[in-house]
Amino acid sequence: MIKYLIQKEFLQIRRNAFLPRLIVAFPIIIMCVMPWVMQMEVKNIVVDVVDIDHTVESQRLVQQIAASNYFIFGGQKATYAEAIKDIEKGRVDVILEIRDGKYLIAANAVNGTKGSMGSAYLSQIVTSRQQIVNSQLSILNLYNKGQNYKLFMIPALFAIVMMLMTGFLPTLNIVGEKEASTIEQINVTPVSKWSFILAKLIPYWLIALFVITVCLLLAWLVYGITPAGPVWLIYVLAMLLALFFSSFGLIVSNYSDTMQQAMFVMWFFVVSIMLLSGLFTPTRSMPQWAYLTTYINPMHYFIDAIRTVFIRGGGLHETAHQVLALAGIGTLMGCWAVQSYKKNS
Amino acid sequence: MKQFIAFVIKETKHILRDKRTMLILFGMPVVMMLLFGFAITTDVKNVRTVVVTSEMSPRTQQAVERLAQSEYFVITQTVNTPREAEQLIRSQKADMALVFVQNRGMQIMVDGSDPNMAQQWTTYALQTIAAPNSQLSIINSQLLYNPQMKSAYNFVPAIMGMLLMLICAMMTSISIVREKEKGTMEVLLVSPVRPLMVIIAKAVPYLILAFGILITILLMARFVLGVPLAGSLFWILAVSTLYILLALSLGLLISNVAQTQLVALLLSAMVLLMPVVMLSGMLFPVESMPTILQWISAIVPPRYYIETMRKLMIMGVGIGEVAHEVAVLAVMTVVLLAIALKKFKQRLE
Numbered sequence: 001m002i003k004y005l006i007q008k009e010f011l012q013i014r015r016n017a018f019l020p021r022l023i024v025a026f027p028i029i030i031m032c033v034m035p036w037v038m039q040m041e042v043k044n045i046v047v048d049v050v051d052i053d054h055t056v057e058s059q060r061l062v063q064q065i066a067a068s069n070y071f072i073f074g075g076q077k078a079t080y081a082e083a084i085k086d087i088e089k090g091r092v093d094v095i096l097e098i099r100d101g102k103y104l105i106a107a108n109a110v111n112g113t114k115g116s117m118g119s120a121y122l123s124q125i126v127t128s129r130q131q132i133v134n135s136q137l138s139i140l141n142l143y144n145k146g147q148n149y150k151l152f153m154i155p156a157l158f159a160i161v162m163m164l165m166t167g168f169l170p171t172l173n174i175v176g177e178k179e180a181s182t183i184e185q186i187n188v189t190p191v192s193k194w195s196f197i198l199a200k201l202i203p204y205w206l207i208a209l210f211v212i213t214v215c216l217l218l219a220w221l222v223y224g225i226t227p228a229g230p231v232w233l234i235y236v237l238a239m240l241l242a243l244f245f246s247s248f249g250l251i252v253s254n255y256s257d258t259m260q261q262a263m264f265v266m267w268f269f270v271v272s273i274m275l276l277s278g279l280f281t282p283t284r285s286m287p288q289w290a291y292l293t294t295y296i297n298p299m300h301y302f303i304d305a306i307r308t309v310f311i312r313g314g315g316l317h318e319t320a321h322q323v324l325a326l327a328g329i330g331t332l333m334g335c336w337a338v339q340s341y342k343k344n345s
Numbered sequence: 346m347k348q349f350i351a352f353v354i355k356e357t358k359h360i361l362r363d364k365r366t367m368l369i370l371f372g373m374p375v376v377m378m379l380l381f382g383f384a385i386t387t388d389v390k391n392v393r394t395v396v397v398t399s400e401m402s403p404r405t406q407q408a409v410e411r412l413a414q415s416e417y418f419v420i421t422q423t424v425n426t427p428r429e430a431e432q433l434i435r436s437q438k439a440d441m442a443l444v445f446v447q448n449r450g451m452q453i454m455v456d457g458s459d460p461n462m463a464q465q466w467t468t469y470a471l472q473t474i475a476a477p478n479s480q481l482s483i484i485n486s487q488l489l490y491n492p493q494m495k496s497a498y499n500f501v502p503a504i505m506g507m508l509l510m511l512i513c514a515m516m517t518s519i520s521i522v523r524e525k526e527k528g529t530m531e532v533l534l535v536s537p538v539r540p541l542m543v544i545i546a547k548a549v550p551y552l553i554l555a556f557g558i559l560i561t562i563l564l565m566a567r568f569v570l571g572v573p574l575a576g577s578l579f580w581i582l583a584v585s586t587l588y589i590l591l592a593l594s595l596g597l598l599i600s601n602v603a604q605t606q607l608v609a610l611l612l613s614a615m616v617l618l619m620p621v622v623m624l625s626g627m628l629f630p631v632e633s634m635p636t637i638l639q640w641i642s643a644i645v646p647p648r649y650y651i652e653t654m655r656k657l658m659i660m661g662v663g664i665g666e667v668a669h670e671v672a673v674l675a676v677m678t679v680v681l682l683a684i685a686l687k688k689f690k691q692r693l694e
Contacts, residue, residue, distance in 0.1 A: 002439060016607070018605075018607070018611070022611065022616075026615075026616075030390075030619065033638070034619075034623060036635050036638055037623045037624060037629055037634055038623070038629055039629060039630075039633040039634060043633060044632045044633060049441060053617040056499045073686060082423075087489065088660060088666050089506075089666055090656065097652065098662050106489050107489060108489050108490060108660075109489055109490055109491035109498075110490050110491050110498055110499055110655050110659045110660065111630070113387050113461075114630065115489075115491065115523075117465070117649065120468060127692075133527075140444075140452055140453065140454045140455070141455055141463060142431065142434060142454060142455065142457050142554050143456065143457050143458050144457040144460060144463075145457075146601060147457065147460040147463075147464075148460070149460055149461070151458070152458050152459050154459065155442075157425055164615050164618075165463075168611060168614065170692070172607050172610060172611070176606075176607060179606070181382045182450035196464055197530070208432065255364075256365075257363075258363065258366075259606050259607065259610055260363075260366060260516075260519050260606070260610065261363060261365055261366050261369075261517075261525075264366055264369045264370070264373070264515070265365075265369060267511070267551070267614050268369060268372075268373050268376070271377070272376070272377070272380060274563045275385055276380065276384060276385075277619070280385075280628055281385050281387050282390075282459075283386070284391040284392070284393070284440075284450075285388045285391065286384050286385075286386065287383055287384065290380070290383065290384035304437050305583050307458055308435065308436065308437055311458040312435045312456070312458060313435070313622045314435050314436060316436055318436035322674055324489045335416075
């Protein structure tokens with residue numbers, strides 16, 4: 001019985017002119033384009049210099065700024081007010097004013113990270129000549145030796161692609177049948193709730209398998225990045241995440257009356273889950289109330305675990321906690337998906 | 346005109362009837378503003394630090410105490426070997442380790458998987474441990490516009506750009522497609538109202554709705570998050586209205602291209618979400634991208650809107666400083682609207 005139901009789901013996907021193309025093209029495009037976008041490195045900071053002193057010393061400093069790979073020399077300005085005009089136009093990020101041997105660094109801090117890091121780098125350059133390097137102190141960067149931002153973001157992209165593919169598609173599934181009134185026909189057949197929901201979920205897990213394989217292959221082919229830990233563990237994690245999101249999509253679908261409603265609800269959850277997961281920003285910096293939500297956020301467990309496996313080279317031992325949590329949340333959601341499906345409307 | 350108003354009322358009733366969607370439409374911006382304003386920060390805080398030492402010398406003691414007292418670091422435990430510390434970092438129980446090797450000084454071992462954070466953590470740690478540097482006093486640093494470095498200043502304009510774009514596009518993209526799918530479009534088209542009027546009548550309630558959301562966001566930004574509205578309120582509202590029109594046009598275009606609700610929703614929610622979040626400069630600075638992507642981001646409308654709002658709201662510049670961005674938005678609106686209307690007519694023939 002369940003075999004035919006799965007076959008029906010695949011037929012429905014295949015007959016749609018848009019869905020197969022989306023399933024194939026979306027992960028490929030995302031994986032090929034997005035790692036280039038997600039560069040959070042602070043670089044190309046444009047600096048205007050207001051040099052009142054005109055000493056040899058200050059001239060050398062200007063040259064040093066222009067030579068640094070963090071900064072782009074924006075130009076010499078006669079007065080501070082002129083430089084401020086440049087900041088207001090958005091052409092310049094930082095101003096360095098040199099007056100009476102003293103330095104004033106003014107940074108546009110609308111983007112706090114950029115502003116503070118820009119001024120920190122600049123003050124490093126200014127002080128570097130006087131500073132005595134402390135040979136007693138060394139810094140060791142673990143795991144990501146090349147400081148490659150792509151390595152950090154590619155596991156995050158796996159998560160985003162998996163979430164969008166296995167989350168949004170099932171969300172529109174049952175409610176779509178409701179709107180097309182074809183669900184009535186299923187409801188009068190002797191198909192049990194379990195096999196009906198399972199038949200809806202399995203195709204999305206297969207899609208997830210396909211998607212994660214494409215993602216891993218592209219990471220290797222395009223960026224030459226391969227997982228440092230075991231590959232099978234990445235598959236396990238991906239399937240657990242797919243279990244959660246596909247079940248969650250069906251739950252939303254079960255409770256909604258129209259596709260639009262389902263989409264809005266799902267969209268809201270997707271964006272919140274994503275932003276609070278530590279995918280882009282560190283969770284430890286969140287206020288306490290927001291940090292509490294990470295205990296029930298499956299994406300948080302997934303992103304922690306996959307980064308451990310992919311970048312830090314951890315195995316099952318290091319990620320046992322996350323795997324268990326993901327499995328628990330996923331199973332719970334699967335049961336809820338079955339429970340919330342009503343055969344009689 | 347009377348017919349037109351009747352049509353607008355009909356569309357408004359359609360929207361108001363769906364209580365749950367209405368709740369989400371106003372609930373979503375409120376929740377997202379709170380998340381962005383308070384929860385999403387890139388500050389350095391609570392960095393879990395492990396101390397690796399076999400015995401505490403006075404010098405070790407001093408460095409550890411300095412770290413423990415700062416608000417940025419939390420000393421979680423002390424272990425004996427660097428290997429143990431590395432294992433703790435690998436299993437995500439710590440972010441950083443302070444290693445004291447006998448006679449060889451001190452080493453900061455840091456989880457480098459996130460290069461940006463790793464760099465900030467080490468910079469902060471060095472500053473905290475190092476004795477106050479007298480050389481620094483000749484430098485005077487100043488953070489303009491956002492002295493407390495609140496993330497909300499950066500994110501509020503971004504969230505306005507994202508929410509207005511996606512809500513408007515998602516709402517309108519479905520409005521025409523739904524009539525097509527249900528077969529009620531024919532009924533509308535044989536009515537004595539001109540097709541153009543049908544479309545405009547569909548857009549008007551969403552325009553009002555989006556304006557309501559805009560006001561909600563601005564009020565929250567000002568009174569809950571404490572983000573300044575430094576520039577002229579008139580221009581903030583005027584540019585936002587232009588942007589809403591642009592988003593509505595995009596929604597109409599999707600609606601005319603898509604044949605089913607499924608396609609329209611996936612296009613406007615999933616496919617559109619990626620460029621809006623990734624290429625608009627909302628999370629990732631446009632100037633760090635490769636040139637070709639900078640060119641692609643030039644056709645992403647939220648990029649200009651977010652830039653304009655950051656300048657108008659936070660920096661408080663005059664409209665003259667953002668004339669370029671506003672002009673681009675205006676041209677985009679006209680082009681999108683023209684294509685949307687043209688596509689609509691073709692379908693009728």
